[in-house]
Amino acid sequence: MITIAALKEQVPLERVASAVSVISYETIQRNSTYRPSTLSSVIPSLHIPDYGASLTSTIYLRGLGSRMENPVMGLYIDGIPVIDKNAYDFDWEGINRATMLRGPQGTLYGRNAMGGVLSLTTFSPSDGYRPTLSIEYGTANTVRAGISFTAGNNALSATFRHTDGYFDNVFRDSPCDPYDGLALRWKLVSHCTERLCMTNTLSANISDEGGFAYGMWKDGVQHPVSYNDEGSYKRLSVIEGYRLHRRGDLIVTDATASLQLLADDMHMDQDYTEKSIFTLQQKQLSGAGTVELTVRRADEEAICQPQTGLFGFYRLNQLNAPVTFKREGIETLILNNANSHIPTDIGQLAISDPEMPVNSDFMIDTWNAALFHESVFDLDRWLITAGIRFDYEGGTMDYDCMTRLHYRFEPVMTADRDLSIPYKGTVSHSHFQVLPKLSALFRATGAVSLFYTVSKGYRAGGFNTQIFSDILQNMTMTATMNDMGVYLDRPFVSVNAKNTEYNPETAWNMELGTRIRHESLSVESSAYYLDVRNQQLTVFPPGMSTGRMMTNAGRSRSIGVETELGWTPGQFRSHVSYSWCDARFVSFNDGNNDYSGNRLPYVPEHTLFLNAGYSFKAGNKTLDVDASLRGEGPFCWNESGTHKWPFHLKANARIALVSDNWEFFVRADNLTDENRPSFYFKSMDNEFFASDKPRIIMTGITLKL
């Protein structure tokens, strides 16, 4: 019997009235899924484009998602929520199962579980897995080594990965996206008494990588990656989680607590060209603590199964995000802009600094408190679930920004003037959400069930830190002009810190599905309608700002169907995941254009995963042959829908010779070496695409000791 560990309790799959994807250990191994992002398309509707660096793990699910800020998916590791979005994409080892609950799970999981919840379950000492040592090598000098074993009450795993990178930066004549990363995981399970079990999980990830393999798209031609400034990302993420599980005669109590640390440092050539225009550094040090207490009825045979819980977290994030305008950037972005408004016969502004840093320091704290309840009524063939969550979240941002420059107005001024522009202050916000859920599951036969769910989820609000460099840039120009006694008709500053806050995005989901389990066949299909309010979208602020900022500018709806099929007769295995999603703006005006009715950008209309494999037995050895196709698209790359990319497929294959104690394998990803874009954006009116990784061939061995 398959049980779902994602529902804050072990629940048989047959009792879950939601669309669920369960990715087993074997599937993880066979499909080279070693990061959450590699589950893209394997789970219907899930699209995590592979671009940039580990920081930029944008998640799209059922048409939900955006390039910036909070994710639309909750991520849990052994029941511990991962609070920081920057820690969502990481290498894993020792993962026993990945479970994805699709659709809003706000009632039990609260913030950000608007598109679904991905729950990763790691090996436990009691699982009986043999110690495993694996190493593989392949394209781009990629090495991946992993070890996992149990010792007493402990389960430990570690993985290391190195790659030279799959893309070259032509200008720097060096690999663009090298990666070195180490992930460690320790799980201690201690049965203190017959009724009390304590679990401690510690996971740590450290990585040092390049990234941002963005090549310019010009005149219909994709150019190679070629920029001059550093592109890198370093990250340390540590999550320490503690769980107490007590089974009493009347109630079962679960208490979890965690401490989470994330320190990272990103450097980016923000113009992605060979010119010295401007760079961005984003350095973050954040700490978070979470607590959750749930109690539920111990009698699992009772008609009513209530569950009540309290949740809270606090996060403090120190963020430094200086933007440095280099000489060509000062000329093109600042001086050209300013001087275009000044008749040349009056004079022209000049800045003598070789570089102009715009320093933005933030201290952001976020807190959340929630009370939730869910009751499941088991009425013979009907399973009715009703739940509600009261969720309060608040946040404060202290900003301390400063820029300084030396300017003169030629020919009037004969000497430079020193000008400093500080910008300090505090903004805060708080929001209250009520997240109800009602579902019904009808067990038509022992093998067939139908479910219908109505639920609400939300994605947390926040602050637009990225727009502060624009605010400072514009304030600098205004201050410079005012310092000279010159005033432009249109003020430079149209956005200030007070309106950089954005509110939570909410989604109502209505879903009808069916689940069939019959011998080696499993089928699950669902159709959904999502109504998204206060959609968090990036817009152009009014005025002369060149940047974009997140705001609650729109409303959208998604209609879709999802199907998963698994068939494993004998030595044959097959798996199909498919989704169709029509996600459109109901209303959205970005400040320049009205996109109502258009498709949401970056959301694939279809996702497809086809996998077929066969195990040929020969004595005590087995030859596993697996082939798979992953497909996504078509995509709209922008809100207007003028840039599109058709549906495309990528072929993968794997052959493994398996014995009781070892496995030797050869695996190929993107077998036909398709060159397709994974991400599109514009910067300074230049268009850029990131490409999917080229063909990667890996060979390796796994030893079971």
Next chain:
Amino acid sequence: MKKTVLILAAIATVLVSCDKAETDNGNQEEIVTVSNDTVFYSGTLLANASSGDCQTPDTRISINPSDKADSTSITIFKAKLAERMPAMDIIIPGIAVQKNGDVTVLSADSTIPQAMGNPFPKYAVTGFEGEILNDEITFSLKFGSTPTSFNGRITE
């Protein structure tokens, strides 16, 4: 009658108080004392630029304290002399001040204004003529080749 005009600040008739004082020779002298405060006016600035007239209502000016007894300077804030030109603060120094009954007469044949903290010869001022009567000020001049006039009233 000998006049001693003590202009310690801006010329503003409402702030001017006149006293008669005995001199050593017994003649009466009209002593004009002026507030140290800068005095502000608000009114309409009209520039007859070659590209067309540019009229800016609610333009503020100030008459500024000066060390010299018989002259002052006028600052025009956000002066806009042509539609496509950004507004700018312009200081006109060296304006002669003369009291004529209730009227304070302002004049300057030519002077180089200041903008952006420096002399701004492009807008060299010629033919400055103006007067202050009660709470109203009017003046006309040429900024370079642009005839310009201002009419305004004192502000609080």
